[in-house]
């Protein structure tokens with residue numbers, strides 16, 4: 001049985017070196033879709049409690065990325081923003097590579113997978129930058 005939940009978060013990013021408009025700092029209201037599963041339901045008939053799952057995703061992903069600037073660790077803009085944004089030093093997030101939807105999807109998968117209870121398995125993560133464009137990662141089925 002699967003559970004499906006959706007979340008939104010607002011963040012700025014840029015793809016340094018991109019030939020088009022993504023090279024400039026800009027923002028998105030991202031949408032994160034998550035599917036998890038369990039072989040058996042718990043005594044209440046649930047894969048897991050929706051609120052517990054939401055809290056877990058909030059701590060694993062949203063608290064770090066919402067209202068943050070997501071940049072590659074080697075992007076000089078990260079240091080430039082951090083040096084003047086003293087009110088929110090933790091709102092510049094340095095990623096291990098370009099902050100594409102694909103990278104965010106992988107990072108969200110890893111962070112959520114680490115935080116899930118042992119009996120719950122992550123099945124799919126999708127992150128949309130816009131209503132029409134995004135990235136997804138799903139567990140391969142045999």
Ligand SMILES: [Zn+2]
Pocket residue numbers: 013022026027028129
């Ligand atoms: Zn973008």
